[in-house]
Amino acid sequence: MRLTQSSTPLLDTLLSHGKKKVISFHTPGHKNGVGIIPKLRNFTKRNVYYLDVTVFPEVDSLHDPVGCIKHAQELAAKAYNSKHAFFLVNGSTTGNIAMLMSVCDPGDSIILSRTCHKSVLAGIILANIWPIWLQPKVDQKRDLIYEVSSEEIQRAIENYPEAKAVFITSPTYNGITTDLIKIAEICHKHNKILIVDEAHGPHLKFHPELPVSAAEVGVDIYVHSVHKVLSALSQGSILHVNSSRIDINRVKRVVSMLQTTSPNYFILASIDAARMQVVKYGYKIFSKIISYCEKAREEINKLPNISALTPKEIESKYYDFDPTKITINVTRTGLTGYQIEEILAKEYNIQVDCADMFNLIAITGIGTTKEDINRLVYALKDISKRYKGEYETWKLELPPLSTEVAMLPRDAFFSHNVKRVPLSKSVGYICAQTLTPYPPGLPVLTPGERITKDTVEYLQSLISYSSSGKHHPIRISGQETETLKTIKVIK
Ligand SMILES: Cc1ncc(COP(=O)(O)O)c(C=O)c1O
Known part of the structure; x- marks a missing residue:
């Protein structure tokens, strides 16, 4: 059978198996849905459980694919012009860890900025490598943080020069991409491996109005959360390898080591379906979505106190913008993004992807309709008229984060040679924990890093800002005590 991009070999196999309604003596224990409690089954109906199977020859094995999974992965690789595609059932979280463990040997170092997702820090610890942290760029006018530019790389x-690889996050959550063309050129000129977390960009390749994607510029290894923008079920991601600089057998071993031996076939089949859909219909669907989003931004930008980030504000020599993301700044309402997120959910039945003190991020996807966008715009217009808050906004800033890493993060993370010291006395110690204040939503302290005066003062200013009662409190994730009075450090 000749497979084309219209084929969905894994989905077809799973559906044909499901339709047979085979008597199950395999896991899972619900046995084609019979054991699912009625409250749940009444809502989902029965058919979906016939697709929840285990590994057997008919449906192929994710860890050693020879049939429909192999074919589906090959089609995905072709769709993105990569050499190999690996389906992931624990999202790009696993992808990021797998990329680091595949590319780096213990003790290697890697250049990256703090904009990276938390899974990257997990990967650094698991792979036992040295991070060379770069300072992300803060845009105080728009309350945004950008990935580093090609010049900084x-x-x-x-x-x-000893760094083995460069790790880039592009697009960021807000849909801002960095100059991958130039970065790939620089990396390859210096014989560095370029790793890209393109979790938010599985659609980019399929529309000329979208920013250039990892697939198009020769990135060595990259990951897509197919579930974030395309139609795969949550957790469905693809790791792409597109370079002879990478040992493909090592990637296979690492990916297999990190994935469950009981993958959810419904997720796997949905990745296959999403690939076919974006190849065949992506251009048409995203043309519509881009135009709906443009119209929405225009309408939102007529409001006196709410604004939407526009491509024009971002596009430059270094940065580009994914117009399918709607980043809504609400600082002038006197309310925080968190509060407006709650109002949208409770009063308008709308849930955005995330909110911070300043912004809401409305992520559109292959299933977004014009009506959905109209409802969001209507709700924002209504909120703009009805609500006025009194929070004074915090100025988005970062301490210097390109700090000295004095100990391997893994050694600091697992060390028993630790003690707690008062925050005010922690300068000069090596940090043994991660602290991530929201905002800015990125770690200001990570294991292995030498604690600086700037970082301590920054944390102290966040604490006094939060405790003044006049502002929205700043949550500091990772603190192991009720209030952040002490930090865990290496003795
Ligand atoms: C930039 C980035 N990378 C990776 C991830 C992890 O992706 P997943 O949710 O598919 O595990 C996220 C999740 O939000 C992300 O924002």
């Missing part, structure tokens, strides 16, 4: 490679 060039400088970092010159300063740290």
Whole structure:
């Protein structure tokens, strides 16, 4: 059978198996839905459980694919012009860890910025590597944080020629992409491996009005959360390898080591379906979505106190913008993004993807309709008229984060040679924990890092800001005590 991009070999196999209603003497224990409690089954109906199967020859094995999974992965690789595609059932979280463990040997170092997702820090610890942290760019006018530019990557490679690889997050949550063309050129000129977390960009390749994607510029290894923008079920991601610089057998071993031996076939089949859908219909669907989003931004930008980030504000020599993301700044309402998120949910039945003190991020996807967008715009217009808050906004800023990493993060993370010291006395110690204040939503302290005066003062200012009662409290994730009075450090 000749497979084309219209084929969905894994989905077809699973559906044909499901339709047979085979008597199950395999896991899972619900046995084609019979054992699912009525409250749940009444809502979902029965058919979906016939697709929840285990590994057997008919449906192939994710860990050693020879049939429909192999074919589906090959089609995904072709769709993105990569050499190999690996389906992931625990999202790009696993993808990021797998990329680091595949590319780096213990003790290697890697250039990256703090904009990275928390899974990257997990990968650094698991792979036992040295991070060379770069300072992300803060845009105080728009309350946004950007990935580093190609110029900064060039400088970092010159300063740290020993680095094995460069890790880039593009697009960011807000849909801001960095200059991958130039970064790929720089990395390859200096013989560095380029790893890209493109979790938010599985659609980019399929529309000329979207920013250039990892697939198009020769990135060595990258990951897509197919579930974030396309139609895969949650957790469905693809890791792409597109380079002879990467040992493909090592990637296979690492991916297999990190994935469950009981993958959810419904997720796997939905990745296959989403690939076919975006290849065949992506251009048409995203043309519509881009135009709906443009219209929405225009309408939102007529409001006196709410605004939507526009491509024009971002597009530059270094950065580009994914117009399918609607980042809504609400600082002038006197309310926080968190509060407006709650109002949208409770009063308008709308849930955005995330909110911070300043912004809401409305992520559109292949299933977004014009009506959905109209409802969001209507709700924002209504909120703009009805609500006025009194929070004074915090100015988005970061301490210097390109700090000295004095100990391997893994050693600091697992160390028993630790003690707690008062925050005010922690300068100069090596940190043994991660602290991530929201905002800015990125770690200001990570294991292995030498604690600086700037970081301590920054944390102290967040604490006094939060405790003043006049502002929305700033949550500091990772603190192991009720209030952040002490930090865990290496003795
Ligand atoms: C930039 C980035 N990378 C990776 C991830 C993890 O992706 P997943 O949810 O597919 O595990 C996220 C999740 O939000 C993310 O924002």
